[in-house]
Each structure stands twice: as C-alpha cells, then as structure tokens.
Amino acid sequence: MDPFRRRKNNYISLVLLLCLIIPVLAGCWDRAEVNDLAIILATGVDVSKKEEIELSVQVFIPKPVEGGQQEGVSSGNNSSQTLVRSAQGVTIADAMSRLQEKLTRRIFWGQNEVLIIGEKLAKKGIGDQIDFWMGHTEPRERADVFVSMDSAKEVLESMPELERDSAKQLRKLVDTQIGVKVTVKDLSEMLSGDAGAAVIPWVAKMSPSNLGVNKGKNIPFIQGAAVLRGDKMVGRLSxxxxxxxxxxxxxxxxxxxxxxxxxxxxxxxxxxxxxxxxxxxxxxxxxxxxxxxxxxxxxxxxxxxxxxxxxxxxxxxxxxxxxxxxxxxxxxxxxxxxxxxxxxxxxxxxxxxxxxxxxxxxxxxxxxxxxxxxxxxxxxxxxxxxxxxxxxxxxxxxxx
The missing domain is CATH 3.30.300.210 (Nutrient germinant receptor protein C, domain 3)
Structure with a gap:
C-alpha cells in the first residue's frame, strides 16, 4: 500500500477513535461525590403558624457499619442515623431554597421515598404541592404518600424500634399489603381522574417505644386511611x-x-x-x-x-x-x-x-x-x- 495512503488511513482511524473516547471522558465533569450531598430519605410538608409551607426533611447521616451488625438491622440508637431540618416559605419551592441555605451539602432528592402531609395542610388542600412534586426533576414519583394526625415533622423526628428510621418504618408497613399503598404518581392520577377523590394511608398518633435507648420515644404506625375529595381531606376511615x-x-x-x-x-x-x-x-x-x-x-x-x-x-x-x-x-x-x-x-x-x-x-x-x-x-x-x-x-x- 502507498505510504501516503497508509498514513491517511491511520489518521482517519485515530480521529474516529478520539470521537468515541472524548464523550465518555466528558461524562464525569458534573459528577457529585456522596460526601458532598445531603441525601434525603423522607419529606414532610405542614402548614406553619404563619400559614406558610413548612418543609421538613429527614437527612441520612452516612457512617461505617459496626462490626458484627447485620445489614438492615438497627443498633437501637437511631439518633446518629438521621437528622431532621426544616424551613418555611410561601410556596414549597421557596421553602426548598431556604432549606438549602441551612445545609452545607447540596440537597439530593433522588433517594426520597416517603412524602408525609400534615393533617392541617391536607384539609386546606394539597393540589399545588402534588403538582410541584410531579413536575420537579429530582423527587421520586414512586415515593409513598401518607397523611399524619400529628405534624409531618413530628413523624420524621420519631424513632422506630426495629427499623433504621421512620421513613423505612412507614415503607415496611405499607409493603405488607394489608392496607392501602399510594405513591405520589397514584395520588396525582386519583386527584385528576373522573372521580376526583383519593385515599391515603393515615399515620395515627404514635405510641411510645419500650426498647432501651429509644424508651419513651414515639414510633409511627398506620391506622386506617385519610379520604380526599378534590384535593382536600374530608374525613378518614378506620x-x-x-x-x-x-x-x-x-x-x-x-x-x-x-x-x-x-x-x-x-x-x-x-x-x-x-x-x-x-x-x-x-x-x-x-x-x-x-x-x-x-x-x-x-x-x-x-x-x-x-x-x-x-x-x-x-x-x-x-x-x-x-x-x-x-x-x-x-x-x-x-x-x-x-x-x-x-x-x-x-x-x-x-x-x-x-x-x-x-x-x-x-x-x-x-x-x-x-x-x-x-x-x-x-x-x-x-x-x-x-x-x-x-x-x-x-x-x-x-x-x-
């Protein structure tokens, strides 16, 4: 083969190889390290005393697994597993931005699997909050939704006996399939459907724990369901x-x-x-x-x-x-x-x-x-x- 043609073919092959490699190398330019993120496990939405939206989040605190402790089994001291932070705003988006100001790490919503709505807000109307949640790019549409008798923030701060945190406690309870299980997507579809009504698991008053470190602390449990007509809570079922x-x-x-x-x-x-x-x-x-x-x-x-x-x-x-x-x-x-x-x-x-x-x-x-x-x-x-x-x-x- 002509040397000139050989060099030309090699040059073309090199260019094609670079075209394939460069996009792969550029894929990591905007990556975020886990240590730079505040990983949200659950979210609570309430009405504040000022009639604003109060947004509370349960943030996971990474820590090494203790020797001999089985994965998924709590050591009993949940205080070091999660923390709860809150912020208020005129809208849920406003509250989100104010919440970020209180955290040194960038909020990451991709692991949020629970959305708790306080009873007071549920009676006032949750249409705007659900629409925002469905339109936001990060929070999961498959997150389980609950309505709480007490404030949503109190539920997030509670300490279950067997599970790592209250978010996992609630998910485990609805996964038993004994009662209703509703995701954000399900709720949005029910509210926009022909019936215009929805039913959501109800988190009742919490009973105190009797175990060791958590003794006297509240634990959440599900008792029946809240009923919505339009986007407002109109009652509950036992x-x-x-x-x-x-x-x-x-x-x-x-x-x-x-x-x-x-x-x-x-x-x-x-x-x-x-x-x-x-x-x-x-x-x-x-x-x-x-x-x-x-x-x-x-x-x-x-x-x-x-x-x-x-x-x-x-x-x-x-x-x-x-x-x-x-x-x-x-x-x-x-x-x-x-x-x-x-x-x-x-x-x-x-x-x-x-x-x-x-x-x-x-x-x-x-x-x-x-x-x-x-x-x-x-x-x-x-x-x-x-x-x-x-x-x-x-x-x-x-x-x-």
Missing part, C-alpha cells in the same frame, strides 16, 4: 373500613379473616391467597347501579371450633360466614364514603366512563350528586382451597 375498600378497588392482596359461627364455640381463621374483583356498572331508565363482583381464594390456618372442615356441609357454612364478613366490611366503607363524605374512592366513575362513554360525557359534571344515589350490590364467591388438618375435637366426633 382500619376495618379501610379493609372494606380494598375489595372493590381490587387491592385485597393479603390478610387474615377470622370468623365465629352461630351455635359453634371457637373461631376459624383463614388466610387470603388471592382475590379478583370486578365492577359491573349499569344505567337503566335513569337509574345508576353497580355490582361489586368478588372471587376470592382462602386457606384455613386455624380452627378452634368443633366443625370438621373436611366435611362439605361444614365448609359451606364457613364460606357463607366469610361472604357475610367481606360484604359487611364493604358496606361499612361504602356507607361512610358515599353518604357522609361523598367521595368516590372505589373507582365507580371510571367503571361508568368505560362502559357508558356517551352517557358519562353528558353526566360527568353531575357525578357528585349521582354518586350518592348509585345503588350498589355485591356478588361474592369464596373458595376454600385448603382446609388444613382437622382439629382433635373434630377427629373425636365433633360436629359436622
């Missing part, structure tokens, strides 16, 4: 009422149902294996109705009655009682949400919009009045997949 809304929302994933039977001493406890729920709407002669159709599988985990659950007659008796318990919980939640709070937290609006798009388009502005008059019926099918071993009483000739 634990039992909250479990009642899970079936129509197709969110019943786990839990234990314990029943007692007439004329039989003792109890039968059943574990929920799976559940499928469907809303079947109907509009006839101007009357709006909806059927909540449930098909659920359970297994018996304890039987302290004299019934032999290997007997078909006894199994049918248990099934009938389970159906009554499920539908009683549903009616309890429905009565409070429909009659007292007028908040469609069940997804009825979406069901009517899906099956009757034309009628819905004409009537959606009247949904607030229509919802209170919707006739709701229930069709519940219970399947007991495993009855377990018969108890000793049944083996000795107990009742069928």
């Amino acid at each position: 634990d039992k009422e909250t479990r009642g809304i899970l079936w129509p929302r197709n969110e019943a994933k786990s839990g234990i149902i314990t029943i007692s039977l007439k004329d039989d001493e003792g109890f039968v406890s059943l574990n929920l294996l799976r559940s499928h729920n469907k809303l079947i709407p109907k509009i006839s002669n101007g009357n709006w109705s909806i059927k909540v159709k449930t098909n659920t599988d359970l297994e018996v985990i304890q039987n302290t009655t004299n019934l032999n659950l290997l007997n078909l007659k006894s199994t049918k008796k248990v099934k009938r009682m389970v159906v009554q318990v499920i539908e009683k919980r549903e009616r309890l939640a429905l009565s409070k949400a429909q009659k007292k709070m007028n908040a469609d937290i069940f997804g009825f609006a979406e069901a009517f919009q899906r099956d009757y798009p034309g009628t819905w388009k004409r009537k959606k502005n009247e949904w607030s009045e229509i919802f209170q008059k919707v006739d709701v019926t229930f069709e519940t099918k219970v399947n007991i997949r495993r009855t377990g071993l018969s108890n000793e009483k049944a083996k000795k000739g107990g009742r069928e």
Whole structure:
C-alpha cells in the first residue's frame, strides 16, 4: 500500500477513535461525590403558624457499619442515623431554597421515598404541592404518600424500634399489603381522574417505644386511611373500613379473616391467597347501579371450633360466614364514603366512563350528586382451597 495512503488511513482511524473516547471522558465533569450531598430519605410538608409551607426533611447521616451488625438491622440508637431540618416559605419551592441555605451539602432528592402531609395542610388542600412534586426533576414519583394526625415533622423526628428510621418504618408497613399503598404518581392520577377523590394511608398518633435507648420515644404506625375529595381531606376511615375498600378497588392482596359461627364455640381463621374483583356498572331508565363482583381464594390456618372442615356441609357454612364478613366490611366503607363524605374512592366513575362513554360525557359534571344515589350490590364467591388438618375435637366426633 502507498505510504501516503497508509498514513491517511491511520489518521482517519485515530480521529474516529478520539470521537468515541472524548464523550465518555466528558461524562464525569458534573459528577457529585456522596460526601458532598445531603441525601434525603423522607419529606414532610405542614402548614406553619404563619400559614406558610413548612418543609421538613429527614437527612441520612452516612457512617461505617459496626462490626458484627447485620445489614438492615438497627443498633437501637437511631439518633446518629438521621437528622431532621426544616424551613418555611410561601410556596414549597421557596421553602426548598431556604432549606438549602441551612445545609452545607447540596440537597439530593433522588433517594426520597416517603412524602408525609400534615393533617392541617391536607384539609386546606394539597393540589399545588402534588403538582410541584410531579413536575420537579429530582423527587421520586414512586415515593409513598401518607397523611399524619400529628405534624409531618413530628413523624420524621420519631424513632422506630426495629427499623433504621421512620421513613423505612412507614415503607415496611405499607409493603405488607394489608392496607392501602399510594405513591405520589397514584395520588396525582386519583386527584385528576373522573372521580376526583383519593385515599391515603393515615399515620395515627404514635405510641411510645419500650426498647432501651429509644424508651419513651414515639414510633409511627398506620391506622386506617385519610379520604380526599378534590384535593382536600374530608374525613378518614378506620382500619376495618379501610379493609372494606380494598375489595372493590381490587387491592385485597393479603390478610387474615377470622370468623365465629352461630351455635359453634371457637373461631376459624383463614388466610387470603388471592382475590379478583370486578365492577359491573349499569344505567337503566335513569337509574345508576353497580355490582361489586368478588372471587376470592382462602386457606384455613386455624380452627378452634368443633366443625370438621373436611366435611362439605361444614365448609359451606364457613364460606357463607366469610361472604357475610367481606360484604359487611364493604358496606361499612361504602356507607361512610358515599353518604357522609361523598367521595368516590372505589373507582365507580371510571367503571361508568368505560362502559357508558356517551352517557358519562353528558353526566360527568353531575357525578357528585349521582354518586350518592348509585345503588350498589355485591356478588361474592369464596373458595376454600385448603382446609388444613382437622382439629382433635373434630377427629373425636365433633360436629359436622
């Protein structure tokens, strides 16, 4: 090959190689070291005494893992794990900028997994705060949302017994799938949906710890749910009422149902294996109705009655009682949400919009009045997949 052509080819190859390498080398120019960041684990938003937004953050304090301590297990002294800082502003963005002035490290929102809203702010309205959170580039849309009875700041300052911090405590509680679990994205979709209502886990008054270093310190726990209509809190549901809304929302994933039977001493406890729920709407002669159709599988985990659950007659008796318990919980939640709070937290609006798009388009502005008059019926099918071993009483000739 001609020497000139060879040099030319080598030159072209070198230029192409540099073009590939330079972008890679330039990728680190704006990197931030962990030691330069204030890593936010959870955020609380309240209304201050001056009626401004009070923004509180739980900041993680890095420290080496102590020898012999298992990962994820708290040593009991949470005071050195996190710190809480607050700032006030006329808007949440203003409060964020003032908060940065109080921290020597740049605030990093990428690890924020919990957003707690104080009750006072929830009753005043949270639309602006959720819109800001969804539009901000750093905070996670998948962060879990809670409404607290006490101020959000108090919840962040609390010290759980088993977990590293209150943020992890709350995440673990909603991950059990026994109650409702709502992210920022879920909340935004609920508030902007046809129903215009939302339900959020409720952080109740905190009970004092009885363990060592944390003795006397408050720990957060979840008790029911807050109900929003529009973007304002209009009431709350108890634990039992909250479990009642899970079936129509197709969110019943786990839990234990314990029943007692007439004329039989003792109890039968059943574990929920799976559940499928469907809303079947109907509009006839101007009357709006909806059927909540449930098909659920359970297994018996304890039987302290004299019934032999290997007997078909006894199994049918248990099934009938389970159906009554499920539908009683549903009616309890429905009565409070429909009659007292007028908040469609069940997804009825979406069901009517899906099956009757034309009628819905004409009537959606009247949904607030229509919802209170919707006739709701229930069709519940219970399947007991495993009855377990018969108890000793049944083996000795107990009742069928």
